[in-house]
Amino acid sequence: MLKVIKxxxxxxxxxxxxxxxxxxxxxxxxxxxxxxxxVIDAGHGGHDPGTVGKxxxxxxxxxxxxxxxxKRIKDEYPDVKVLYTRxxxxxxxxxxxxxxxxxxxxxxxxxxxxxxxxxxxxxxGTETFVMGLHKTDGNLEVAKRENxxxxxxxxxxxxxxxxxxxxxxxxxxxxxxxSAFLTNSLRFAQHVENNFGKFRTSRGVKQAGFLVLxxxxxxxxxxxxxxxxxxxxxxxxLSEEGNAENAERILKAxxxxxxxxxxxx
Numbered sequence: 001m002l003k004v005i006k007x008x009x010x011x012x013x014x015x016x017x018x019x020x021x022x023x024x025x026x027x028x029x030x031x032x033x034x035x036x037x038x039v040i041d042a043g044h045g046g047h048d049p050g051t052v053g054k055x056x057x058x059x060x061x062x063x064x065x066x067x068x069x070x071k072r073i074k075d076e077y078p079d080v081k082v083l084y085t086r087x088x089x090x091x092x093x094x095x096x097x098x099x100x101x102x103x104x105x106x107x108x109x110x111x112x113x114x115x116x117x118x119x120x121x122x123x124x125g126t127e128t129f130v131m132g133l134h135k136t137d138g139n140l141e142v143a144k145r146e147n148x149x150x151x152x153x154x155x156x157x158x159x160x161x162x163x164x165x166x167x168x169x170x171x172x173x174x175x176x177x178x179s180a181f182l183t184n185s186l187r188f189a190q191h192v193e194n195n196f197g198k199f200r201t202s203r204g205v206k207q208a209g210f211l212v213l214x215x216x217x218x219x220x221x222x223x224x225x226x227x228x229x230x231x232x233x234x235x236x237x238l239s240e241e242g243n244a245e246n247a248e249r250i251l252k253a254x255x256x257x258x259x260x261x262x263x264x265x
Contacts, residue, residue, distance in 0.1 A: 035258045037081040038073065039101040041111040041212065042066035046091030051116040053228030058114040059089065061237050065225065066112050068247040073254060080258075098216045108188065108257070109220035110250070111212050114237065116229040124230045125201030128192045129222040130185040131214065132207030184219035184261060191253035191260075192223055199245065200226075223250065 042063040044050035050058025063086070070082040083104055085097045101109045117123035189205040196202045213220045225246050226233045236242040 034262055035080060035107045037083065037104055037106045038108045038110065038254070039083045039085065039104065039106040040066045040070050041085040041097050041101075041109065043111060043113040043212075044091075045086050045089055048091055051114055051228050053116075053234040054231060056114075056228050056234050056238050058228060061114050061228070061243075062112040062225070063087075063089065064243055065246055068243055069110075069112075069250050072247050072251045076251060076255065077258070094212045095215065097212050098214065098220075101220075102215070102217050106216075106218050108254075109213070109216045109218055111210075111220070111222040113222060113224050115224040115227045117227055118229070121230055124227050124233045125203040126193065126196040126226060127203035127206055127224045128189040129206050129208050129210060129213075129224070130182060130189050131210060131220065132182070181217075181219045184257075185221055187260060188219055188253065188257040189221045191256045192221065192250060195249040195252045195256075196246075199249070 042059070042065070044059040045063065046059075048059065050062075052058065066084060067087065070084060073080055073082050083100070083106070085100055086092050097111070098109070115127070186205060193202045193205050210222050213222060226237045226242075228234045228237065237246075
């Protein structure tokens, strides 16, 4: 099993050798590689509402978006299998979300969330995170908020090896995870923010320690689709128009990413 894992890591390192943020030159992809399975993760759910606006709950906004995004991917790319960590209002442990993606040999993991700013209602826009060490206090605060969901899980200290979501030091241990997949995670994240930036405010691609991305064995991103603390953006995220537009932006990013990493037979 260890030899198999090492072989897979080598393959993935070969696949993840271009950083679109830094603009390095890509080497050829492995011949015949295809993006066959994508797992879409609607954050929070059940007794965990996530961040809450005046009218909206994060868990509901992202579930609606996840289902719409999945439908559009299926329609546009019928050869791609689309799976969901949840399709109803239920609570799913963070470890089970990544475990589900791993079990199904997913090629891409997309976790959808809504943001919040306790300091200002004027803050708005999208931002897409990949696994890594936070570069700013703001990135750390987002990770701490999203990771605090583990406090609602049973036996979370055992399950996450004593990880404390409130301790900045705890995030250092997460920094090296996902390193084999970082380049392609960044590649997809950049496509997401490029597409959002054409029509909305993009806050860019960032790195931080998110437990939901911790153990995924494929390129993975966490997309914050907007701020529920901003009344205007909350209304947009609740609207049918906003939901459809956000799904379309991520669909376009998925298509661009798929074309970038695949080779023609």
